[in-house]
Amino acid sequence: QEGTLVLYTSQPQTDAQQTADAFMAKYPGIKVDWVRDGTPQIMAKFRSELEAGAPQPDVLLIADVVTMEGLKAEGLLLDYADADLTGYPEGLHDEDGAYFSTKLITTGIVYNTAATMIPASWEDLTKPEAQGQIAMPSPLTSGAAMIHTVTLTENLPEGWDFYSALAANGAQAAGGNGGILTAVSGGEKLYGMIVDYMPIREAAKGAPVKFVFPTEGVSAVTEPVAILKSAQNPDNAKLFIDFLLSEEGQQLATSQGYIPARDGVALPEGYPDRSEIKVLSYDAAAALANDQANKDHFAEIFGQ
């Protein structure tokens, strides 16, 4: 229970700091060296290190599971089969123990309070009132957005036609979630697809936005954590994963404003009851296999 732990994460700055601090408070002998960046950057950094032959991190904690699945397929992840998974629903984690879900970040609908039509479902976004007023992250730029896209096309009855309808309705797909929030709270767009915690947090501060969990259900990324095969400190890495999955770690997620992955841990303020949130199903392995096809499909529909 001493030494260092190198953590690469795409969590926001403050969250990353809190996570590292909490872990170090629990294990004062271990020093966490953490680096945070957007998923594209942190992965580019990791890939460059890999290409140069000296990957640095012990643990990756990033937004999307597809990337993890890809790394697993490349054989870069260390299986931690002995992890204690009590209290987690079946199927939430990777079955081989290559990566573990730490929280649920759902994607729903945000709207500006100036909007006349209050959306309740995904279908509402194809209504004429939303014509030219929808912003969404591009799955070409954001891994989480890709998961959302795949989840919706798999679960909505229209499949990809839903996205064609969005495109026809003038939806604009670009950048990541931060930009969507700016666009909707700034009033340039009235509706957006976005992860839950951002608008909920900002609305609490008074921003003119509201978040909706659509009736059809929401997609979710699970912010998976994984140990790398190349890890220099695999034991500390395991301790870190145990910590994140523990009740204590999950309460930390709540306090940061996220839906904890573990059952029985209360949701943060501003969220409906857990039972009201319907999370749609998602098959990471299949998504990885179809990744390029999905991207091409999306690019075709949105002319990118």
Add this chain to the structure above:
Amino acid sequence: MTTITLDAVGKSFGDSRALTDISLQFPAGSFTALLGPSGCGKTTLLRLIAGFEQPTMGVVRFEGDVMADGTRMVPPEERNLGIVFQSYALWPHMDVAANVAYPLKGRGFGRAEIERRTAEALAMVSLTGYERRSVDALSGGQRQRVALARCLVTGTMIILLDEPLANLDVHLRAAMLDVFADTHKRTGATIVFVTHDQSEALALADTIVVLDGGRVQQIGTPEKIYGEPANAMVAGFVGRGSLVAASHGFAARGSASSRGKVLVRPHAVRLTETGLPASVLRLRYTGASYETTLVLANGDTLVADLPTRRGIGEEVRVTVDDAWSVPA
């Protein structure tokens, strides 16, 4: 034909006064030399006339029109004058011909006309064939001639020259002097000419203005300045004269005073059997003669042009044919 008038003009740079109370008239068609020691304000005076500096006080007029006073100023480009700078100020991004042709541009001349006039101006300064040269590849004298050609090319009625011949050898200089004299005669332009070389001033100008310490010391014809200097500064500055005590009793023109000084020019000094005793202090060969410095009994020195070489320390006797009582 443009008369230039300066009326009680003064110019200060911050605290330091470059010119004080200058009242001058340069009549239309006149050829005036500004003469004076380094730093006396010659360039500054020229720049005031050209319009590059605004007088701190006083008025500059061209032909009665106010060009500048303490508040207003007609910009140089509207004064229609030609100027040659001490630094030449050739534009390095233009070749020789383009430099010379520049003042013609924008005056409605056709291309052929511009070329003709440029060629003419270059011929005047013996630089035909240098048209396409870069000005960076010219010798010092060649540059000066390009600057001269640029100033002459438009035939303006006011020509200002700031030591235009400083870097030329005697022969080019003589040739340039002729160019000026010709230009002056042909165009009747009012020429103001800054120089530190009095032989230039004496030879060329019809009027000489002697400046010192930012003030006018004397204005007059070359003969007057040389022969009858108004004060000791002019007497000492123009010509290689010697100022000696009046008490030697040399026959002197002007208002004699036994307590003042008299000016003796070298050519007025002869060695005779009967003159005042003197001894040879220094010699300098000038080609035509030996410029010999003699010491009189009371310690005064006297410069003489002697045809033969004398030994240093040799005892001689001198007679002075002509002298001028310098006003105190």
Add this chain to the structure above:
Amino acid sequence: MTTITLDAVGKSFGDSRALTDISLQFPAGSFTALLGPSGCGKTTLLRLIAGFEQPTMGVVRFEGDVMADGTRMVPPEERNLGIVFQSYALWPHMDVAANVAYPLKGRGFGRAEIERRTAEALAMVSLTGYERRSVDALSGGQRQRVALARCLVTGTMIILLDEPLANLDVHLRAAMLDVFADTHKRTGATIVFVTHDQSEALALADTIVVLDGGRVQQIGTPEKIYGEPANAMVAGFVGRGSLVAASHGFAARGSASSRGKVLVRPHAVRLTETGLPASVLRLRYTGASYETTLVLANGDTLVADLPTRRGIGEEVRVTVDDAWSVPA
């Protein structure tokens, strides 16, 4: 004490030849003037000696050590010489004192010593009190003097001067000439002095080298160059002489030839009752006398220094006291 030797030195810029086959020796302690028309290669020759240019051919030696030949070159900073540029090349980011003190830095002098020498050098050029001035705020002549002080300050044994007096008035010039003469006498430095002003050359130098078109025309003492020019170029260039046909029968020194030309100096021309008939063509006032151009019967012109003003066109008779048969 350093002898400078040039051995068959040539210099071309691209296709154009600036200097051809120059073999010269500047003995240790000599004071040589380079004289010649603008563009003849004087500055180039000086730059070769200083080490700013590499000779295209030939060898430059200081005291027997090869400084430069076609392949190698000792850089200027190792040649230990002082130089004054035609363009002054003062450093605008330093004030006057810093400019002058610069060559003293890095030679192991103490601060007080540097200050003392700087003050001394400034005093020599009459610029005491200008220490803290920016060089951009100096007049042309003041700048030249700063450059001069900078070159004199270290007391190097080779001093190269490129027209160091071009922008000074006669008096400063005379004072500077004295500074050079003194420096020369005191230090015994080898001085090479470019000038276009022959009176400077005649007065100062112990040897004069006349250049034209990049070639040496004559080497000799001032008396020799003035009195016995080696060819028509030198005869025409040095002094205000007139070249007239030998057939006039003026008594001439040198190897006479009836088909050649003889050189007549102005001071050797007198108006007499019995001389050759001539008429007055042109007059120029020089202060001491009137430089008068006379036309002889065959159209040859003769310049004379006459004490009185003659009318243009007036008929006179001239006698020539001295003349020199110019070798063809």
Add this chain to the structure above:
Amino acid sequence: MTKLAGRVTPALLAILVVAILAALPLGRLVVTALVGPSGIDFAPLLARLMRSATQKAIFNTLDTSLFGALLALAIGAPFAFLVALTDMPLRRAQGFLLLLPLMIAPQVTALAYMQLLGPSSALLGTFGLAPAPGTANPLLGRGGIILLYGVQHAPIVFITLRAGLTALPRDYVEAARAAGAKPWRVLLDVIVPLLRPYFLAALALAFVSGVGNLGIPALLGMPANYFTLATLIYQQLAGNGPSVLPQVAMLSLVIAAIAIAGIALQSLGQSKTGFAIARGMPARFALKTWRWPAAIAGLALISIILILPLLALVTTSLVPAYGVRLSLYTVTLDNYAEVLLRQASTTRAFFNSFYLSGLAALILALSAVPVALGLRHLPPRARSGLHGLVDLPYALPGIVLAIACILLFLRPLPLIGSLYNTPWIILVAYLMRFAALALRPVDAALGQIPPQMSEAAAAAGAGSWRRLLTITLPLAAPAAVAGALLVFMSAFNELTVSALLWSNRNETLGVILFSLDEAGLSAQASAIAVVTVLVVVILLLILNRLGSRLPAGVLPWR
């Protein structure tokens, strides 16, 4: 002893520096792009070039960078003239203010402008002019990108040109006026051609800055589906499969090719090798009755390009969340408290950014003169080629340069060990990226120092090092300081290079800003931007205080 040693050594040293700063990272990218498992393979590169998305992005990059550079020239050049050559009132203040846009990160500038013109604009809202909610921002797309390139890069043009203008002696100007030329003709016929090297340097820098900019097209282009090569690369990175690096490297080579094309055009314009300009009293124009109109026009322009967006930033930083209208009830300093007091990383980032960019500026300013001087010993062709090479790392998106740096410096190297996970890798990346900003103005200035200046020093016994230190360096100092300021301010706000290179406790301001932006915390990001501007203004004011002891013309606004 030999002439060779004197000329070749500086040239070789300069080439070595250029090789390390520019050829090394670029070469590493070439390897990554072209060397596949089966040796060198051009097929993937060609395939990528054939894609219409790539071609469209190439066109967009050229289009926006070129017009952006021209706009920057149109804004920066008049200011440079007015500040350096006229008696316009308040010209120092104006010169000072015009530097500020460079200090605001492109992302933040873009954000500020979008706020300014968007439906939530406090300013437009006050006058009832704000667009209705749901109106697309007018800045989105090509026009907005060009506009912001112009604004963002105008200071580069201003600083570069001003360095040249202060060295312009008055005689050249006066000779032209005496020849009858009106001031504007003097400008066109004499000043502009004399300063052509500076103009070309300014234009090249502005162009290359546009090519390498990610922040502005990311905010203004991507939402409108308008891609430049930089944003295309960014999107590519998001794909993050195993093949992402070669693909990114390939696109980077395309960017490099564009930058080379732009630079080649520049050297075409530079027909001659340049000419020396004599020194003398600097030129000055009297504006007379136009003094105040000029000053007011200048201030108006400055208000539009600086004050208004800055006000928008301030407004945003004072509300609890982006989109909230500023009012007496909503105003709060919470964002400042959050970033400055509650997050230790922000103060650390200020410090890190300050010393890393300060060090980079110092090193580059000091070495720019010897390097530029060394390159001057080379034939003109080779010289402009090497200068072009130095521009390339500046033209690449920062993230690509960062990847190259990781590839180069992760493994321990002889002598220096591994730079990775130390601040020094950021410093090295800064040196690579911003060398062009320091070198361009200095090279332009060196070309105009008369050779006699150095010759006179040689004759005074000064060897080449002393000449460099005492003559050439001070004479080139205004340009070097201008370059240093450009480097400092660009690096201080840089986000994309350090994003991949920072390590724990070595975060830079850009990293913090980016993370806030990404999390949609625009209000906090605005607070940081405002503080940044304040900090830099204070730094500049301190410099201004010291300014009286610096040689004339060194500080760009003095």
